[in-house]
Amino acid sequence: MMLSEYQSKELLSQYGVLIPDGKLAQSAEAAEALCKDINARKYVVKAQINAGGRGLAGGIKFAATPSSVAEEARAMLGSTLVTEQTSTLGETVKSVYIEAAIDIAQNYFIAISFDPNSGMPILLASDIGGVEFEQLARMDSNVVKTHPFEDDTPEARTQLAAFLKELGIDDTDVLDVLYGARQAFMENDLTLLEINPFARTKNGKWMAIDAKIACDKNAVFRRPELESLMADRGMSASEMEAQRNNINLVKLSGDIGVVANGAGLGLATNDMIIDAGGKPANFMDIRTTAKSFDIAKGVELLLADPQIKVILMNIHGGGMTAADTVAEGVNFAYSRSDHHLPVVAHMSGHNAEWGIKILNDRKVPVETFETMSAAIARVVEISKGGRTR
Template sequence: MFLSEHQSKELLAQYGVPVPSGRLARSPEEAEQRCSEFPARKYVVKAQITAGGRGLAGGVRFAATPSAVADEARRMLGTTLVTAQTGADGEHVAAVSVEEALDLAASFFVAFVLDPASGQPMLLASSEGGVEFEQRQQMDPDTVKTMILDEDGPAARDALAGFLARIGIEGEAPQDILFAARKAFVDTDMALLEINPFARTGGGAWVAIDAKITLDGSALFRHPEFESLTEKQGLSATEMEAQKNDINLVRMDGNIGVVVNGAGLGLATNDMVYDAGGTPANFMDIRTTATSFDIAKGVSLLLDQPRARVILLNVHGGGMTACDTVAEGISFAYSRSDRKLPVVARLAGQNAEWGIRILKDRQIPVEVFDTMSGAVGRAVELAG
């Protein structure tokens, strides 16, 4: 689950991470009024979307007066902002954040992700922070340094101090902030925490100028306090409907509808589709809690997608998601739809044979393959 910048910094502030003074506004008049709540010499108006790359797309504007803040908010609100991360459809701007513009002496990039090998928080950092960080990182991947950051303690402090010194960050204050950010990352089950820029002001203070957080959707059952944020994360109506039915779905621009259980298998399947010369119409992750009726809803969303020409079903049954449960979902969806796209299926694991029998007995237009490569190749052929 993606959080906007305003939500991300609000969460970090609860853990003691310094952020600029700011307020959320949903109209130009409200934006101007918000300025009186934190008088500043200069303001910055930021479009609140979940994708990155706003600065290069006109989604971050500076303003010298409250009336100028209102003007900038008027230009942004209600528009669709297209960045390098939104795709061609862009993202609707329903709110802006009005913040104090700070004088920055130095800017850095820091982020936390989960290290897949150790299961521990990994700190990523670079001396090349700011709006053009991604372009610089693509040109020189070595600009980002990494370390496993253990819980706060003398040994972890020494290791962090040495690591930060190599990228030009010194002093106790930035260490305190990064340990606070690590605690937030662990406590709230984040999948990604990115602070860019992590900046030192002209007065020597360290501040998280911008932040982006992705929460682990599979861990939301541990965090009922985040449930109200689900409807505010900027998802499309289709993606929201999928979320309500225990399916993680991201629409894409291709013509192969992909039905997969598991995020890792979903990513691998999409990669194989691209490698075979095809283009996925979506990314899908059927959660372990999804029922056959939930799966039917997700498949129906794919059948309703005009670009889709074929359904690629790649399922490994295990745990709480058996192959026959997914097959039942396919059957339910097809029984309710007038659109009967061909299905290319590869089923393995728990109840795989039963799942294949369901698809054939229910007269789903299915071709079955024993290997992922065989199924992907046939789906790309049919889509072409």
């Protein structure tokens, strides 16, 4: 779950990371009025969307006066930004962040994530920051350097200072800022904390000019405050309902509903649907903690979507989610809904045969196939007007 820029900065500021003075606005009039509360000689108007690359797409504008802020906000609000990280449909700008423009001496890139090998926090850093960082990093992997981000000890600080010195950062004050960011990362169940640019201002301060934070969706149960952040972020009602029922759901623009257990399997299924000429209506990942009634809620959300013509089940029973548990969830959903879409199913792994028997015995309108490719070919056929049995 990605937080928007202003949410990310608010969180970082609670851990001692300096941020520019700023306010959120949903209208041009509010944007202009808020300028009086921002200590600035010049302003920045920033579109609040859930994807990066907005600067190159016109989502960041400078303004010299409050009236200019209003003009930029008016042009931005309600517009659609298409970036490298959005779909071709782009994202609609529903709010803007009005911020004090900062005199920057040097831009850097800083991020904290987990090392997949050790499972411990790792610091990623570059002496090149700003709007062109991602493009440069794709062209040259050596742009980003990594360093194990260990607990705050004198020895770890010495090693971190030496690492930063190689990037041209020879200032011990930055260590407190970075360890504050690390504390935010660890205490809030984050999976990614990115500051770009991480700037040294002309008066020698270190500041997060822009920030991106990803929270672990599986930690929502112990951090209920994240639910309000999801609503502020613009997550749809169906996506939030799925989250509450141990389902990761992302609405897409197609007409084939997808039920899959596992993020990788869900992504692969959507890719195969597209390759076969179909259009998935959603991404779904049934979490390992989901029970049959949770799965039923996820399927009910698909049945209630007027765009969906057919549902594809691609289930591999294993780990903590057996195939028959998913089948029971589908059956519960169909028993509680008057809208019975055709189902195409490919089920394998633990209790797959029992899961198929449940679907057939409970009169779910299902066709089953032994291979993914056959199931996908059939579901695409139905979505394009092919007859069901």
